[in-house]
Amino acid sequence: MKTLLIPVDFSGTSSNVLKYAVEFSKDTAIERIIILNNYYVSIYEQLLPSADFVQVSAEEINEERQNVDERLKSVGRSLAKKCGISIKIETAVSELPLLRAIHQMIDQEKPHMLMIGSDNNMDESYIGDQAIAIAKTSNIPVLIVPAHAKYEKIKLALVPCDFTAVSRLALLKEIRSSNQWLCPPELVVLNVDPKQARLAHEEENFHALKEILESYKYQVYYSEDQDIVHGILDFANKHHAQLIIALPGNYSFFQNLTHHSITNALELNANQPVLILK
Secondary structure (H helix, E strand, O other), X not given: OEEXXXXXXOOHHHHXXXXXHHHHHHOEOEEEEEEEEEOOOOXXXXXXXXXXXXXXXXXXXXXXXXXXXXXXXXXXXXXXXXXXXXXXXXXXXXXXXXXXXXXXXXXXXOOOXXXXXXXXXXXXXXXXXXXXXXXXXXXXXXXXXXXXXXXXXXXXXXXXXXXXXXXXXXXXXHHHHXXXXXXXXXXXEEEEOOOOHHHHHHXXXXXXXXXXXXXXXXXXXXXXXXXXXXXXXXXXXXXXXXXEEEOOOOOOOOOOOOHHHHHHHHHHOOOOOEEEOO
């Protein structure tokens, strides 16, 4: 059963992710959605008073935990109505810190994908604020949905690729063979190459792409933009891509950027969700 895990924090960003997930699940092989909230109270909050000399009691913690559980179940019921009977909706509340809660759920429930939201201003959603840490530590694919992105049927997916590691595109072959796409999108493979290093191995790369992506309709483009982030996002907007697919490893445009650059990329990207493969 194809399972999608969505951590939520009841923010506008999380609400948008759930709206996106409803439509996304109709075009993919998703059969089960788990929405997760972590209600974590540190030991210091329980033992020490705050700056206002307020100390949280065990009764207050338990009451708030029950309120979170009821609120999450209400969100789950609303999601179930929108998704219909073909998709099973489950809810879970964890008392672990966010990253540990997500990793525990991945270990226990074996979801195929994690979907989270990112804030343009990075301050509304605490999940959005930790989007980079979640994406980097997850061992399953992560789909990051910008705070104001609306779902569009994925007909064209942009795949930025460093041609020194073209073999990593084989992950797209695995997605196709596992039938995760009900209707596979056309792929646009983009090599941001300001120094034109590709010219030394152009024919070799052409044959490798043909073999790896034989089951997809695809096109190959090149950009000589000096700024990798700008080159990718500008191309995605001009060609109306509905999704950016980031490859894993040191040669991924996503992993190869600094923490600041990734943050900047997510802030600038208000339109296309980014699927980070693993």
